[in-house]
Amino acid sequence: MASVAVTLLGRDRAAFLPDVVWRSDGGEYARIDRHTDHAAWRDAADADCPLVTQWDDGADENSAGKPTCSLSLPTAVRRMLDACDIRPGQRVLEVGTGCGYTAALLKDRVGPEGSVTSVEVDPVLAAAARERLDAAGVAVDVVRGDGLKGWETSAPYDRVHVTCGIRRLPSAWLRQCPDGVLVLPWGSSHEGRDNRLVTLTVSDGVAVGPIGASLWFMEARSQRPVPWGEWPDTGAVTKAELPVSWREIDAAVTDADRFVLGLLLPGTRLWASGHTDDEDGRVAWLERAGEYASVGFGWSVPTTVAGDGRLAEDFARAVRWWHDHDRPPADGFGLRVTPDGEFACEEVWFGSPDAPVRLR
Ligand SMILES: C[S@@+](CC[C@H](N)C(=O)[O-])C[C@H]1O[C@@H](n2cnc3c(N)ncnc32)[C@H](O)[C@@H]1O
Structure with a gap:
């Protein structure tokens, strides 16, 4: 019997499932082939779980490297559709067609008078989704392209529904x-695949909205995290005068929601090594737009800085801000987004859209 989450969505996932999918219930991925184990495949279609449908952009189906397409978790799909608040007759742009399942659900919601344009970057996935939607009798315009450019031909839209993780x-x-609503899995700079549901109401081209629940989504192709690579020579280590104690730095890198540190330090990556009881102390490693800095701290060592001083200071200011605001979690923050060249300007607010977070 189909799970409640899948049933509530109103369409059989099986109609959009490839013959081979990978299912993980927390551990290793199990490969499930419809032809050799139909019962397991059917069970996977009905379960409230994500199903991987492509690895490594389709390079080798057996490589089991990095999942690059999936049918998303039905509970998450439902949450996103609810947030999108779609009405009959609306024009919807979807980014990330994948298997075409959410495109069909969007079309169900806009009805015969509305339209859904779904953009998929991968040509093989786009063609397969088009076939499945046609077979299911669902009229969605599937186009192959980079969804980060939207799809000008069918604009303007009332809703933009994004099913790949966005960093910018x-x-x-x-x-x-x-003038409408944008729903997307959005991540701050620190986290790889950890996204949060961001629902933005757009008015006169300016989008405002809260940061919501956690969601796991694979990233947009061009916004995948880049490995740290070699740490460059950042020169001499100097004793630092920062507006935070070593204990406050330690609490922030240990206890703060990493997502929140990412909000406070846009475009910055942070990694902390060591443990509180290390005699040599710990190090917070920071990178922002090709600039590097490290901050050493601990109970038995002086606090030191190497590399880009401004980056180290911004890090200390973010730690200060977090403590001064009672160490908040990600709920309570939001975004105000304004067009600005290829990528929009994303301003983080806390408590109310009128209260932008300012560290300086
Ligand atoms: C989680 S899957 C989407 C699930 C899909 N909505 C469904 O119902 O099956 C993410 C999809 O986003 C696509 N994608 C990644 N980057 C993209 C981009 N820049 N433009 C369009 N699609 C993209 C991936 O190829 C993948 O198919």
Whole structure:
């Protein structure tokens, strides 16, 4: 019997499932082939779980490297559709067609008078989704392209529904949906695949909204995290005068929601090594737009800085801000997004859209 989450969505996932999928219930991925184990495949279709449908952009189906397409977790799909608040007759842009399942659900919601344009970057996935939607009798316009550019031809849209993780929001979506709602899995700079559901109400091309629940989504192709690589020579280590104690730095890198540190330090990556009881102390490693800094701290060592002083200071200011605001979690923050070149300007607010977070 199908799970409640899948049933509530109103369409059989099986109609959109490839013959081979990978299912993980927390551990290793199990490969499930419809032809050799139909019962397991059917069970996977009905379960409230994500199903991987492509690895490594389709390079080798047996490589089991990095999942690059999936049918998303039905509970998460439902949450995103609810947030999108779709009405009959609306024009919707979807980014990330994948198997076409959410495109069909969007079309169910806009009805015969509405339209859904779904953009998929991968040509093989786009063609397969088009076939499945046609077979299911669902009229969705599937186009092959980079969804970060939107799809100008069918604009303007009332809704933009994004099903790949976004680190930087493209201005094109605001221009193509100047008055409507944008729903997307959005991540701050620190986290790889950890996203949060961001629902933005767009008015006159300016988008405002809260940061919501955690969601796991694979990233947009061009916004995948880049490995740290070799740490460059950042020169002499100097004793630092920072507006935070070593204990406060330690608490922030240990206890703060990493997502929140990412919000406070846009475009910055942070990694902390060591443990509180290390005699040599710990190090917070920071990188922002090709600039590097490290901050050493601990109970038996002086606090030191190497590398880009401004980056180290911004890190200390973010730690200060977090303590001064009672160490908040990610709920309570939001975004105000304005068009600005290819990628929009994303301003983080806390408590209210009128209260932008300012560290300086
Ligand atoms: C989680 S899957 C989407 C699930 C899909 N909505 C479904 O119902 O099956 C993410 C999809 O986003 C696609 N994608 C990644 N980057 C993209 C981009 N820049 N433009 C369009 N699609 C993209 C991936 O190829 C993948 O198919």
